[in-house]
Amino acid sequence: MRSLFLAGSTGAVGGTLLQLARGMGIDLLAHARPKSEREEPPPDVLVFDLRDRHALVNALAGRTTVIQCIGTMRKRFASGDTYETSDVGTTRLLVEAAREAGSVDHLVLLSSVGAGRPVGAYLKAKAEAERLVRESGIPWTTFRPAAFDGAGHTVPPGAAWLTGALGLSRYRPIRVDALAAAILGVACARAPLGEALEGELLWAQVAKFNVLTHAPGRR
Secondary structure, three states: OOOEEEEOOOOHHHHHHHHHHHHHOOOEEEEEOOOOOOOOOOOOOEEOOOOOHHHHHHHHOOOOEEEEOOOOOHHHHHHOOOHHHHHHHHHHHHHHHHHHHOOOOEEEEEOOOOOOOOOOHHHHHHHHHHHHHHOOOOOEEEEOOOOEEEOOEOOOOOHHHHHHHOOOHHHOOEEHHHHHHHHHHHHHHOOOOOEEEOOHHHHHHHHHHHHHHHOOOOO
8 A cells, every 4th residue: 555745735736636636545645835825725734844854754754655746937936936945945855854754665756848858947947856856765756747738727729739740749738637647646556666757658657547537526
């Protein structure tokens, strides 16, 4: 049995993943940062600053898997978020606490397409977060999706058709619920390990776990 810890439970992907896990009765402990956009996270979501090492290590004690979905956007910079503090800093804190907790044997990181050859501050931060996970000494899996579709995110009309027609699977927009299902499925299966899932590798996992998005009560 896997016991999951979810960081970033109020974002589009994390929030959808949390709903899926609840509906399936999966053992998942969700966390939200005090600066989360959602004013009142659900009562069963832990809210504390990840810099509180004692609280974080205690939360990870007995957990097998850490799912890292925390990230930021430029529009949040005015409130104090940066790529260094949100994308890189929280990953570093989670990795260090996971090692100290001792029970974690799988790190699952939500990254971005292009992080393998990063250009610009955003992708360079994603690449650094990936490096921290990859060099953690803990088995890992990284997800590198392109643009999100759903849960408040929209993509240009025809983007999915165009990327498919041109054979650009790595840039094909992905439904948030499909991505969340794939992340949850990989976390529960603890496989594949040591893979950066991008393009066809990512879509293979989406196809494998697509059944989760069609469970009772979901579209």
